[in-house]
Amino acid sequence: MDQLDNFIKQLKNHRPAVSKTEWLRLKGILRQQKTNNSPRQKINNIRIPLSIAAGMLLLIGVGLTLFLSESKTEQNLVSSKVESERNAMVASLQMDRLHHRGELVTFREGAPTSVSLSPELGDPYHATLPNGDNWLIHLKLVRERDHCEATIKSINDKAMQLQLEKFDDECNEFRSDSKKAEMKWVEKNGEERIVLVLADGFSSQIEAPITLELKRIY
Amino acid sequence: MLEYALKIFNQSKMEQADIKKLVEACIAGEEQAQEQFFYQFGPYVKGVVRKYFKNNSGAEDAFMKAMYKILTRLDSLDQIDSIFGWMRRIAANESLMELRGSKNLMDVEEINQNIPQLETSQKQELDMELIMRMVEELPEGYRNVFCLYEIDGFKHREIAEILGISINTSKSQLIMAKKRLRNSLEALGFKSRGQ
Numbered sequence: 001m002d003q004l005d006n007f008i009k010q011l012k013n014h015r016p017a018v019s020k021t022e023w024l025r026l027k028g029i030l031r032q033q034k035t036n037n038s039p040r041q042k043i044n045n046i047r048i049p050l051s052i053a054a055g056m057l058l059l060i061g062v063g064l065t066l067f068l069s070e071s072k073t074e075q076n077l078v079s080s081k082v083e084s085e086r087n088a089m090v091a092s093l094q095m096d097r098l099h100h101r102g103e104l105v106t107f108r109e110g111a112p113t114s115v116s117l118s119p120e121l122g123d124p125y126h127a128t129l130p131n132g133d134n135w136l137i138h139l140k141l142v143r144e145r146d147h148c149e150a151t152i153k154s155i156n157d158k159a160m161q162l163q164l165e166k167f168d169d170e171c172n173e174f175r176s177d178s179k180k181a182e183m184k185w186v187e188k189n190g191e192e193r194i195v196l197v198l199a200d201g202f203s204s205q206i207e208a209p210i211t212l213e214l215k216r217i218y
Numbered sequence: 219m220l221e222y223a224l225k226i227f228n229q230s231k232m233e234q235a236d237i238k239k240l241v242e243a244c245i246a247g248e249e250q251a252q253e254q255f256f257y258q259f260g261p262y263v264k265g266v267v268r269k270y271f272k273n274n275s276g277a278e279d280a281f282m283k284a285m286y287k288i289l290t291r292l293d294s295l296d297q298i299d300s301i302f303g304w305m306r307r308i309a310a311n312e313s314l315m316e317l318r319g320s321k322n323l324m325d326v327e328e329i330n331q332n333i334p335q336l337e338t339s340q341k342q343e344l345d346m347e348l349i350m351r352m353v354e355e356l357p358e359g360y361r362n363v364f365c366l367y368e369i370d371g372f373k374h375r376e377i378a379e380i381l382g383i384s385i386n387t388s389k390s391q392l393i394m395a396k397k398r399l400r401n402s403l404e405a406l407g408f409k410s411r412g413q
Binding site: 022 | 260279408
């Protein structure tokens, strides 16, 4: 037999003695691992990560709530802005009709489908000033037996809240407290017309009292 | 000491059925069985591990890891009669992993041309300490391939996979390792085949 073969054979059969110390060391490792694998230890092991995860979830929840709250506020602001823009658009559309169609041929055609009118905005009326300017006036008019009300909501998209008081029992005439405005229903050529009289102090643009005939646009 | 020697003696006579019972008890986590298993198979595992290292400290860690892995993975042992091969593979792999993680790694290409003069013994049976020293003096690459192939029964294809080298490298390193060992043996006065 080759000496190398003998050498290899001896190596294969080599069995170094193991010591008590080595066993004790291994036993310690095994016990440690056993403890780590016990259900209680597993719970302990995941307790800290769970606590951290719960804390993070809480933080995320609070953050999300705050974010949503902010977002909602912002959305409300946006809604207000949209509403405001929509109102402006209504006025703009109405004014466009007035300017582009001259003799108000669109009267009582009905509101454009793209426009949603708000009851608070009032109904649109047109008036032509003596100098030829066209005005868009929004009015809230109620002429019921038990409820009479006339309020100027806006003029040329400039919001106002000028309430006129009923002046007669038939709800045919209204006047403002300041006597700057007066509104009445008159009959002309068999048709009922609305006449609005504005005093010279009504606005800076009006230097003398003017009488306007109001026509419902739609 | 006598008690320990008797224990080893008794354990060496273990039948396969006994080994199976012992393994089952170990899987069940019985500490006494684990201790018996350690004294029964520990020397074999230690023998596999020891030859991969130049010093005992690294070997000791690898031995602990190998024994721990063996004792905690006995449930994956398919057949009881293949337990030695199974343990040998685990021990060899743990040794190599320990070597990779060791800072005292010898470079695979490192070749120590100056084999220290070993005390000559004209006996045909070599002293195990001398054998271990000769193996230790091999460059790590040579030593690993030699041990894996000649002692632990791995094939070149497996060695190539384990060590991340080519099959040809494994073969050539084995040839070089054996050549070196023959030279060392001749230097000690032992005659090799063909001389």
